[in-house]
Amino acid sequence: MSNDNTISRRGLLTKIGILFNGLVATALAVPIVRFLLSSVTRGSVNAYLSWIPLGRVTDFPEGETRLATFRNPNVMPTDGKTVDTACWVRRVEGNQFQVFAINCAHLGCPVRWFPQSGLFMCPCHGGAYYRDGSRASGPPERGLFEYPYKVENGLVTIQAGELPTPGSPTASLLNKKPPCRAQNDLVSIEGGKLSASSETNPLFGKKKTWA
Amino acid sequence: MGLISQIGQWFDQRLQLAAPVREAAEHPVPRNTASWFYVFGSAALTVFLLQLVTGIMLALIYVPSAGEAWNSLQALNHDVTLGWFIRAIHGWGSNFMVAIVLIHMVQVFLFGAHKFPRELTWIVGVFLLLMTLGMAFSGQVLRFDQDAYWGLGIGASIASRVPIIGPAAVKLMLGGPIIAGATLSRFFALHVFVIPGMLIGFVCLHVLMVLKLGINEWPMPGRLVKKNTYVTEYHELTKRDGAPFFPYAVWKDLFFAAFILLAVAACALYFGPFGPTGRPDPTIIQAVPKPDYFFLWLYGLLSYLPPSMETPALLIGPVVVIAFLVLLPFLSGEGEKSWRRRPIAVLTVLLIAITLGTLTHLAGYTPWSPHMNAWSGDPVPDQFVHGTALERQGALVFQAKQCRNCHSLGNLGGQRGPALDSVAVRLTQDQLIRQVIQGGGNMPAYGKNLSPAETTALVAFLETLHPRGQTPARDAARNIVLGDEQPKRPSAQP
Numbered sequence: 001m002s003n004d005n006t007i008s009r010r011g012l013l014t015k016i017g018i019l020f021n022g023l024v025a026t027a028l029a030v031p032i033v034r035f036l037l038s039s040v041t042r043g044s045v046n047a048y049l050s051w052i053p054l055g056r057v058t059d060f061p062e063g064e065t066r067l068a069t070f071r072n073p074n075v076m077p078t079d080g081k082t083v084d085t086a087c088w089v090r091r092v093e094g095n096q097f098q099v100f101a102i103n104c105a106h107l108g109c110p111v112r113w114f115p116q117s118g119l120f121m122c123p124c125h126g127g128a129y130y131r132d133g134s135r136a137s138g139p140p141e142r143g144l145f146e147y148p149y150k151v152e153n154g155l156v157t158i159q160a161g162e163l164p165t166p167g168s169p170t171a172s173l174l175n176k177k178p179p180c181r182a183q184n185d186l187v188s189i190e191g192g193k194l195s196a197s198s199e200t201n202p203l204f205g206k207k208k209t210w211a
Numbered sequence: 212m213g214l215i216s217q218i219g220q221w222f223d224q225r226l227q228l229a230a231p232v233r234e235a236a237e238h239p240v241p242r243n244t245a246s247w248f249y250v251f252g253s254a255a256l257t258v259f260l261l262q263l264v265t266g267i268m269l270a271l272i273y274v275p276s277a278g279e280a281w282n283s284l285q286a287l288n289h290d291v292t293l294g295w296f297i298r299a300i301h302g303w304g305s306n307f308m309v310a311i312v313l314i315h316m317v318q319v320f321l322f323g324a325h326k327f328p329r330e331l332t333w334i335v336g337v338f339l340l341l342m343t344l345g346m347a348f349s350g351q352v353l354r355f356d357q358d359a360y361w362g363l364g365i366g367a368s369i370a371s372r373v374p375i376i377g378p379a380a381v382k383l384m385l386g387g388p389i390i391a392g393a394t395l396s397r398f399f400a401l402h403v404f405v406i407p408g409m410l411i412g413f414v415c416l417h418v419l420m421v422l423k424l425g426i427n428e429w430p431m432p433g434r435l436v437k438k439n440t441y442v443t444e445y446h447e448l449t450k451r452d453g454a455p456f457f458p459y460a461v462w463k464d465l466f467f468a469a470f471i472l473l474a475v476a477a478c479a480l481y482f483g484p485f486g487p488t489g490r491p492d493p494t495i496i497q498a499v500p501k502p503d504y505f506f507l508w509l510y511g512l513l514s515y516l517p518p519s520m521e522t523p524a525l526l527i528g529p530v531v532v533i534a535f536l537v538l539l540p541f542l543s544g545e546g547e548k549s550w551r552r553r554p555i556a557v558l559t560v561l562l563i564a565i566t567l568g569t570l571t572h573l574a575g576y577t578p579w580s581p582h583m584n585a586w587s588g589d590p591v592p593d594q595f596v597h598g599t600a601l602e603r604q605g606a607l608v609f610q611a612k613q614c615r616n617c618h619s620l621g622n623l624g625g626q627r628g629p630a631l632d633s634v635a636v637r638l639t640q641d642q643l644i645r646q647v648i649q650g651g652g653n654m655p656a657y658g659k660n661l662s663p664a665e666t667t668a669l670v671a672f673l674e675t676l677h678p679r680g681q682t683p684a685r686d687a688a689r690n691i692v693l694g695d696e697q698p699k700r701p702s703a704q705p
Contacts, residue, residue, distance in 0.1 A: 039387045040379045048388035069494045078392035080278025081492040082360070085389070102496055107513065108364030110496040112583060117613040118660035123499045124365075125514035126579045126617075126627050128655050136655030138579075141518045162388040163364065167371030168378045 048074055048161040054099070057154050060091040065113050065131065068099075073161050087147065088113055088120070089156065090131065097156060100133050101145035101164040108165065111144065120144060141166070235422050236461075239453035243429040245460035248322070250467035251315035252421070256414065257468040258308040261475065262346075263407065265301040273353070275399035277392035277491065280355035284487045299479035302354075305347050307475050309505045312343050317560055320539075323548025324427035326436045330540035332420040335413055337536045342410050344505070349402035351503045355395055356487035361500030363390045372522045390493075425449065426456075430548035437545060499580075504571070511570035514579040578626035585615040585624040592621035595632075598675055605672025608665045612657065620676075628654060635674045635683035642684075643670045 034041070042048070050073045060066050065088055072083040088100040088111075100120070102110045109124035119136060120129040127138035134143040145164035150157055162168060223229045272291055274283040287294035316336065319325060325333035348366075352359045363385070370380040386393030428448055454460070485503070489495060502510050516524055550557050582589075591606050609615070617627035638646065647666060650656035661669065677683045 037383065039385070039393065040382045067496070072389055072391070074388055074391075076387075076392045078276045078278055078396075080276070080392065081490065081494070082277045082391040082394075083389070084492065084494045086494045086496050102493070103364060103368075106368070108368040109361055109500055110493075110498055112496060114613050114616075116586070116611055116660075117616075117655075117657065119613070119655055121581045121583065121616065123580055123583060124361075124510075126581055128581070130655065130659070137650070137653045139514060139516070139518050139521065141521075163367055163381070163385065163390060165368045165371035165378075165381055167373065168381065 049159050050161055051150070051157045051159055052161075054087070054089060054149075054156045054158055057091070057095065057151060057156055060089050060097070060156070062091050062093050065090040065115065067113070070158070070160065085160070086110070087158070087160075088144075090133075095151040097149050097151070098133060099147040099149045099156070099158045101147065103145065103164050104140060105135075105142050105144055105166060106138070106140040108163070236457040237455040238422065238425070239449040240426050240456045240460055241428040241448050242452050242454050242459070244426050245454065245463060246429065247463055247467070248318055249426065249460070250464050251311055251318055253464040254468050254471045255308060255311045255315055256418070258304055258311060258471060258475065259410065259414065261472060262301060262304045262308060265297050265304060266403070266407075268297050269301055270403065275353070275396055277355065277395045280353070280395060281487055281490055284354065284356075288484060288487075295484050296479060298484035299482070300475060301350075302485040303475050303478040303482070305350055306504055307471060307478075309343055309347055311471065312340055316340060317564075319427070321550040321553075321556065321560065322427055323430050323436070323550075323553070325540045325543075326546070326548060327438050327441055327540075327544045329420070329424055329427065330544060332417060332424065333540050334537050335417045335420070337533070339410065339413050339417060341533070342406050342413065345406050346402060346410070347503065347505055349398045349406065351506075352395065352398040353402055354485065354487050355491050357489040357491060357495070357498045358486070358500050358502070360390060360491040360493060361498055362502055363394060365500070365502075369525050373526055427548075430550070432547070432549040432551045434548070435546050436548060499583075501574075507574035508567045508570035511574035514577075515570075580625070581616040581627050582625035583616060586610055586613040589615060589623040591615075592623065595620055595676065599671070601668050601671045602675050603672075605668035605670070608661070608669040609672055612660065612665075612669070614669075617654075631673065631676055633677050633681070635677040636681055637684060638673075639684045639686045639689070640670060640674060641686055641689070643673050647673075 052070045052073060054068045054070055060068075067086055068089045069084055069086050072085055075083050086102040088102065090098040090100070092098060100111075104111050104122040104124065104127050106122065106125055106127045109122050111120040111122045111127070111129065113120050118131045120131075120133070122128070122138065122140075125139050127140040128136040129140070129144050130136050132143075133146055135141075147158040147160050149159075219229075269287065272283055272287050272294060274280055284298070287298050289295070319333070319336070352363060367381045367385060367390070370384055371377040373380055382388065384394075384397075385391075386397045425445055428445065489498065501507070513521065513525075547553055591610055596603060596606050614631075615624040617625040619626060619630045620632060622630075634643070644666065646652075646654065647661065647669060648656060648658040657666075674683055
């Protein structure tokens with residue numbers, strides 16, 4: 001029997017036993033947590049990104065937007081078709097490109113390009129984007145995600161490897177300003193604001209009826 | 212008989228379970244709780260057991276690999292004997308389980324069963340609801356098709372919006388930088404091991420508390436719950452007007468459980484299994500992803516929230532809702548139990564039900580989405596094509612520039628924008644030009660994609676869109692500004 005001030009041998013051993021288990025559990029928790037977070041810790045310095053060729057420059061006609069696919073560089077043998085990714089390639093002119101992620105900037109659904117109206121439309125919640133990827137209407141808060149690209153030896157390559165999502169750090173990387181627009185545009189869009197120029201647009205500022 | 216009871220006694224001598232089981236089965240319950248309103252809890256448990264059994268059966272064939280899952284589902288549907296039926300039961304069982312859990316929750320709330328001393332039973336029940344929804348979502352992912360693939364993308368987009376930890380949460384959820392094999396494997400682990408394990412544990416706690424605290428008595432208006440007297444009152448009630456649960460009340464549970472199982476099987480037999488839809492190939496972009504039934508309301512909500520509200524609503528909304536549900540028994544732990552004396556409770560339930568129902572209904576036909584094929588599929592109805600060559604050319608522009616994808620004519624076409632059957636009555640010529648070229652009010656600007664000639668033709672066509680006998684809108688000052696001598700008055704005006 002032990003009173004308040006002394007500690008029994010069994011009581012001490014029990015406490016040491018609990019402490020011992022706690023130490024072992026802590027030691028085991030380190031590899032377990034590291035394993036669980038492996039997908040997070042590996043990508044912390046854009047480790048998932050790499051440069052991937054999309055095709056020859058000549059595969060993309062000037063002034064048009066074409067669908068291209070690439071294989072994600074981070075492949076596991078069991079991934080099947082999921083590592084094949086689509087993207088929209090717009091060749092503005094010459095070696096000037098815009099490569100848009102297929103994922104809507106709202107919630108990631110696949111946007112479709114409509115050359116006739118010059119719009120990307122999203123089937124999920126009705127987001128729409130102009131041909132340069134800027135937001136046209138609907139719930140998205142921003143323009144389409146844009147992959148950084150470079151043209152080398154006649155090949156278009158993009159820096160990709162992560163699912164573009166609104167909050168990812170690469171999203172700002174993917175949101176460069178669109179290249180300068182052609183001079184004779186009817187309407188220019190800058191930062192979402194829209195202005196029509198009276199010099200070039202015959203519908204504005206004319207006095208004569210036209211209908 | 213002698214042998215059977217001998218074997219029974221042999222086991223009970225070692226297990227010593229017969230007495231506590233008999234005690235639990237025959238515990239007295241208030242007579243008026245032997246009601247058809249009190250059968251939903253046991254029905255939810257029954258469907259959960261059905262899901263366990265059919266889930267294990269599906270796991271005998273299913274391959275949780277991004278490359279093979281879709282093929283193994285096809286094999287289940289077409290090659291394995293009655294594989295389609297087991298899939299259908301599991302899918303319909305999932306829908307039934309969510310529905311029954313929700314009904315159970317509403318019944319419990321309206322009968323005041325969340326009040327003292329059953330607060331913890333309610334809180335455990337809230338977590339059971341969350342786990343049920345978790346099972347429904349992860350189950351949809353395991354049906355690894357186009358909907359599952361893009362649904363994961365939506366989940367990742369939502370997770371990414373969490374401040375600071377968003378990007379890490381996405382990689383943790385996906386098991387890597389993209390939706391791929393690791394994603395399916397971890398959702399398989401969640402759906403098959405983690406959540407069911409927790410569900411079993413929580414269900415046991417939930418049922419244990421129902422047995423220990425007794426089933427909630429039928430609420431009587433004016434009989435108030437007070438913490439210091441309730442337990443004594445309840446025991447007096449079960450003594451005065453109680454009956455053993457078995458067999459007095461249990462037969463209704465048994466009948467309803469069997470009826471629900473039959474209903475699941477009937478739906479499975481009649482409607483068949485869910486999907487899988489197209490292959491989970493991200494290069495096939497002709498996908499219109501839609502969530503399963505019980506997440507449709509969220510799909511609808513996400514298209515109606517203003518962009519600025521969306522992230523706060525997505526991130527704070529669930530926290531507020533869950534916190535409110537957990538805190539509910541502490542906010543109203545005493546007082547009236549009867550729904551007849553709790554108008555705010557009844558109205559809240561009705562409001563939530565109508566909101567969810569409306570959003571679900573809207574998500575059934577997605578008026579906010581452009582009809583991707585309207586411009587190539589729905590011709591401009593005959594009654595709208597007439598008049599000058601310019602106006603007919605305008606109808607062509609209207610079609611070719613995909614205006615139909617968002618605007619309907621004669622009820623054909625998208626509903627994203629307003630129907631244009633009588634647009635000329637609402638907008639003058641100048642307003643039409645401005646709207647087409649500059650957009651606005653959720654309409655993209657078409658200035659860059661229409662030549663002046665196309666705009667002229669299109670607006671000429673739009674000006675013909677007004678009901679017979681109703682004059683188009685006109686800017687009264689137009690003729691003066693443009694220098695015409697005589698302002699032309701519409702002839703139909705008196």
